[in-house]
Amino acid sequence: MKVTFFGTTTLLFDDGKDQIFFDAHMTRPSLLKYICGSAPTDRAVVDNQLSLNRVDRLRAIFVSHSHHDHVMDAPYIANQTGAMIYGSSSALNVARGGDVPEDKLVQFEPNQTYEVGSYRIKVIPSIHSKPTILNNDLGQTIDEPLRQPAKLRSYKEGGSYDFYVEAEGKKIMIRPSFNYIVGQMDSYQADVLFLGVAGLQKAEPEMEKQFFEETIEKLHPKLVIPVHWDNFFSPLTVPVRGMPRLIEKTDVVFYKLARYCEEHGVNCLVQIPGTSVEI
Numbered sequence: 001m002k003v004t005f006f007g008t009t010t011l012l013f014d015d016g017k018d019q020i021f022f023d024a025h026m027t028r029p030s031l032l033k034y035i036c037g038s039a040p041t042d043r044a045v046v047d048n049q050l051s052l053n054r055v056d057r058l059r060a061i062f063v064s065h066s067h068h069d070h071v072m073d074a075p076y077i078a079n080q081t082g083a084m085i086y087g088s089s090s091a092l093n094v095a096r097g098g099d100v101p102e103d104k105l106v107q108f109e110p111n112q113t114y115e116v117g118s119y120r121i122k123v124i125p126s127i128h129s130k131p132t133i134l135n136n137d138l139g140q141t142i143d144e145p146l147r148q149p150a151k152l153r154s155y156k157e158g159g160s161y162d163f164y165v166e167a168e169g170k171k172i173m174i175r176p177s178f179n180y181i182v183g184q185m186d187s188y189q190a191d192v193l194f195l196g197v198a199g200l201q202k203a204e205p206e207m208e209k210q211f212f213e214e215t216i217e218k219l220h221p222k223l224v225i226p227v228h229w230d231n232f233f234s235p236l237t238v239p240v241r242g243m244p245r246l247i248e249k250t251d252v253v254f255y256k257l258a259r260y261c262e263e264h265g266v267n268c269l270v271q272i273p274g275t276s277v278e279i
């Protein structure tokens with residue numbers, strides 16, 4: 001199984017037959033655009049990424065929540081590839097705003113498992129990281145088709161979800177947000193954990209401790225790969241950057257995660273956007 005990382009939480013799974021995206025964000029508008037303006041999908045950027053990474057067998061896009069850095073490019077990618085979009089009602093309203101046909105939309109149900117090719121993907125209700133000045137809309141929904149160019153603040157959270165993927169004998173948990181629900185992972189085991197870490201650096205010690213206990217300790221993964229650590233206001237065409245230091249010190253995030261994994265005998269790998277790993 002090859003997994004390619006496009007930054008933030010956008011992951012492409014490829015088992016040699018079928019491809020699946022988890023989240024879809026490559027345009028990465030600037031912070032100024034986020035605060036003051038609106039933006040459409042940058043079709044040239046997305047086309048280049050799809051070509052460069054040979055996205056030619058895409059079957060589905062699963063959307064974890066409907067902030068712009070998770071769903072913005074899903075409609076265009078779906079229309080270009082013929083892929084289905086699986087998501088919340090809010091995510092599907094983003095798709096409708098991009099004229100994705102209704103027969104390509106699946107509003108997923110919490111705790112249901114969906115089969116796509118040889119993949120089995122369970123949708124697990126989750127919880128977004130704590131609100132910040134940049135995302136204080138938690139629980140709000142997108143109730144009408146959202147057409148581009150749209151204000152980036154119009155992409156409301158719309159509920160958050162994790163994904164438990166079983167494929168090729170592997171079990172993979174994707175948890176995009178830095179948060180947890182006590183006991184939620186008790187019945188799961190994962191070979192690989194893609195773990196959202198945005199917010200870890202400023203977390204209170206008890207929050208940090210509980211987060212690791214409710215994710216890494218419960219799932220017993222052999223490998224942890226952090227996601228949502230890079231500056232998604234910076235384009236994929238320049239060297240990767242961590243989050244702006246006023247928001248978070250990414251070096252401290254990596255240190256805390258690596259130290260915990262080392263203490264618990266778990267491998268930890270930082271995957272750079274544009275690279276692939278075999279799992």
